[in-house]
Amino acid sequence: MKNNLLRGFYGLLIILVASALAFKIFQPIKVLPRIRLAPAFDMIDQDWARLTSEDLRGYVVIYTFAYTNCVEPCYHINETMKEIQARLSETKLGNVKTAFVTISFDPQHDSPTALRAYARNIGADTQQWKFVTTPNESLLKAIIGSGFQTYYEQKPDGSYAFDPAFILVDGWGVIRGEYRYQTEISTADRILRHLGVLSQEVQNAAGPTKLAYEAAHVFLCYAP
Amino acid sequence: MKNKLFYVTGTLVFLAGLFGGFMWFRPHTFHGTVIQSPELAYDFTLNAAGGKSISLSDYQGKLVLLYFGYTFCPDICPATLANVGQALRSLGNKADKVQLIMISVDPERDTPDKLAEYVTHFHPSFIGVTGEPEKLAEIAALYGIFYQKHPGTEATGYLVDHTATLIVVDQKGYLKLVLPFGVTVDEITEDLKYMLR
Numbered sequence: 001m002k003n004n005l006l007r008g009f010y011g012l013l014i015i016l017v018a019s020a021l022a023f024k025i026f027q028p029i030k031v032l033p034r035i036r037l038a039p040a041f042d043m044i045d046q047d048w049a050r051l052t053s054e055d056l057r058g059y060v061v062i063y064t065f066a067y068t069n070c071v072e073p074c075y076h077i078n079e080t081m082k083e084i085q086a087r088l089s090e091t092k093l094g095n096v097k098t099a100f101v102t103i104s105f106d107p108q109h110d111s112p113t114a115l116r117a118y119a120r121n122i123g124a125d126t127q128q129w130k131f132v133t134t135p136n137e138s139l140l141k142a143i144i145g146s147g148f149q150t151y152y153e154q155k156p157d158g159s160y161a162f163d164p165a166f167i168l169v170d171g172w173g174v175i176r177g178e179y180r181y182q183t184e185i186s187t188a189d190r191i192l193r194h195l196g197v198l199s200q201e202v203q204n205a206a207g208p209t210k211l212a213y214e215a216a217h218v219f220l221c222y223a224p
Numbered sequence: 225m226k227n228k229l230f231y232v233t234g235t236l237v238f239l240a241g242l243f244g245g246f247m248w249f250r251p252h253t254f255h256g257t258v259i260q261s262p263e264l265a266y267d268f269t270l271n272a273a274g275g276k277s278i279s280l281s282d283y284q285g286k287l288v289l290l291y292f293g294y295t296f297c298p299d300i301c302p303a304t305l306a307n308v309g310q311a312l313r314s315l316g317n318k319a320d321k322v323q324l325i326m327i328s329v330d331p332e333r334d335t336p337d338k339l340a341e342y343v344t345h346f347h348p349s350f351i352g353v354t355g356e357p358e359k360l361a362e363i364a365a366l367y368g369i370f371y372q373k374h375p376g377t378e379a380t381g382y383l384v385d386h387t388a389t390l391i392v393v394d395q396k397g398y399l400k401l402v403l404p405f406g407v408t409v410d411e412i413t414e415d416l417k418y419m420l421r
Contacts, residue, residue: 008238036261037368037399040387054370054387142362146266172257172402173368214253217260 015217018034029216030197030223032176038169039147043103045076046115051101051132053173059099060198063167065150067106068118073164077102077120080166083188084195085128091196096171098195100129105144105152106160107133149178168194171202197223252418254391256403257413265399266366270327270353273340278325278353281397287322287419289392292369294330295342295352298380300388300405301326302346306316308390311412318420319349321395328354329364329371329386367391368402394419 040053064081066074088098104110110118115131124131134140144150152162166187168177177194178205179187205213228381269279288338289308293301305326312319326343327355330352339352354360364371364386371386388405401415 004234006374008234011238032256034259034261036259036263037366037391037402039365040368040370042370043367052370052372053368138358139361139365143365146364174257174259174402211253214258217258 018132029212030221031201031213031216032168032194033220033222034217035175035178038088038173038175039133039143040173041103041134041143043134044112046112046119046126046131048112049169051130054180056099056169058083058171059097060171060195060202061099061169063148063169064100064102065105065144065148065152065161065165066102066106067108068114069106069159073162077164077166078124080186080191081129082123084191085125087188087192088195091192091199091216093195096199096202098128102129102131103144104131104133105140105162105185106154107135107137107140148175150214165207166191169197170200194223227335252415254415254418255402255407255411256392256401256415258401261399261400262413264397265393266363267397268327268359268363270355270363271336272286272351272353273336275336276296278351280325280393283323283325283393284397285321285395287324287395287416288393289324290367290393291324292364292367293326293330293388294328294384295338296330296381296383296384298383300386304390304405305343305346305350305390307407307409309350309410310409312347312349313414314409314413315416315420316419321420322349324350326350326352327360327363329360329369330384331355331360333356333381346404390416392416392419 037176038053042050042052045051062081062084064077066077081102085100104115107111110133119126119129119131144152148165148167150165152160154160163180166179167175168191170176176198177191178214179190185191201213265280267279267281268276272278291304291308293304308324312322315322324343324347326339328339334352334354336352336354339354343350343352369387369389371384374383375384376383390403390407391399392401392403394400400419403412403415
């Protein structure tokens, strides 16, 4: 009797460990890491309207950083943003709302009027894609530099050296993806794939399946 | 017949054990958003009562709850602080390992002494801090806290709308959990107990 109990206990332990290992190895659910809190902000957009981080609660947002006198690097950033918007239907977004925000780090030149002209010039749909900045330069530096951890610095000729990053933020204000380098897979493809993964989590991680999603976070089952 | 009964009972006991084992080993389900940041939470130094300077890093080794609020706050802040106070009481001795710091979003009216008087009303261990408006704006922004002044009544003066989350920094200084407004005393207690285990 005692032996049977012991066997049962070990069997149970083996099943539990094997289940955990199987979850880790086969990763039936993929998630995006919860990297850190996105910074809060209060800015003015290209239509002189206020846009705050609270307005974007509940939206999955893709952020980029630029300035309107920027030519080469911003061309690629803007084309990628447009490609993502054009291909959004490829991802299973369901009822997940998305928004696109470009933050200018050159508020001295980038008035809302300048931002509007820039948006028009690159053919952006400003219903979905907002161009914002704030005249509070020290706070802007904290938001972009420390909050989004994106480097920018003005050069002596007035142009800027900056990190052409894309940052993916979920509806709870948590940074879920950072895209700073080119890889073999295009940035648009990676972001679209991650948008799909995030949307699945937003739509499915409720009730009993929340536990499975939490397990995926614990076991670091991150989407590539 | 006896054998059959033995196998049925055995199977039932085994399944119950499997279920029990799963419940025992399953990951704790937090009542907020878990953050897995590899970086330490943003450190700050602000002014507390008695001319003291308080830094987040002073509290490494304790669970730190950061709450952004203000003493004139009519509803959200007292409700949250009362819940945290009650949760700490239900933790018993373990409450010594938790520190709540309320950071003011109303530096014009909240002096360090006024903050101390306000927060200790909810729990004697609570600390209230304030500082220069620019510094507070930066700290709040980096913790994802939005706030803005909002006209109130003659009696209340202006109000401050603010993000009402409760941020938990773990014992090593990493931002671990963001609890939404409305978490109950039991939910706060469960999460804190788990993090103090």
